[in-house]
Amino acid sequence: MTSDESCADFLERIVYFLDNELDAADVADVRVHLDECAPCLQNYDLQRTVKAMVARSCHETAPESLRQRVRVQIQQIQVRYSDS
Template identity: 50%
Template sequence: MSCDGPDCEKALENLYVFLDQEIDGASCDEIQAHLDDCSDCLNEYHLEQIVKALVGRSCTEIAPEPLREKVRLQIRTVQVEITDLR
């Protein structure tokens, strides 16, 4: 992915909470504005939407909250590792 500015970094760091609508309104508006202007981040957003939809169709059980939080933490950790490699 060719986007690497601070706005891209912030948008991608918050992509999952944005997708899940678990982010405050001001941050949501900021990320949406960035996605409207950045085709690379928008492509990443669409990819994550597809993955989320596929997982949603495949999984009918809801994971316990401690497990969900552990998975979120792991995803964020991997995102940070990937960002550090860039």
Template identity: 40%
Template sequence: MSCGKPHDTDCSEVLAEVWLFLDNECDEERRKVLAQHLDECAPCLSEYGIDEKLKKLLGKKCSGEVAPAGLRDRLRQQIRTAVLEQAQVTVEQTPTGTTVEVRAARVERRTLG
């Protein structure tokens, strides 16, 4: 998705990470980038609002019920994997460190003038 306006962060990138934003699962720097985009982009803010309402509704309807820790961990990992696949990012943990590979080219549009 793209609203057609130039942003530092592409709309599809923001929407791929909106659940991480809602769950406070992204680092502070990334959170600021996503928040700035949502402040500037009405279509993304609208989509964020829908997701936020859905999350609140699920929380309300499922309140009092706690999923087992193993299930929560598996779901969290599956969501992260899906988000990374959608963003075409591979993260590999090795004994010497972490390797991150981004397969999609990021295109930044700037207006000259």
């Protein structure tokens, strides 16, 4: 059994693990922890299931007018940030 503190650390890393954003050493650490910790494995399974459901459900494309407004706002934010 692992401590709550180490589980809390791994719960954050599980999100990165699911998104393939960890280096090989961290991947190995997360896998070992998941093999040893049933609550974290359940959390991992839940997050993986939710992520898969969202991916299957999100086939809509934003209207071009919305996409253009978002591009304009991003450009405005970039200009404000570079002026600061």
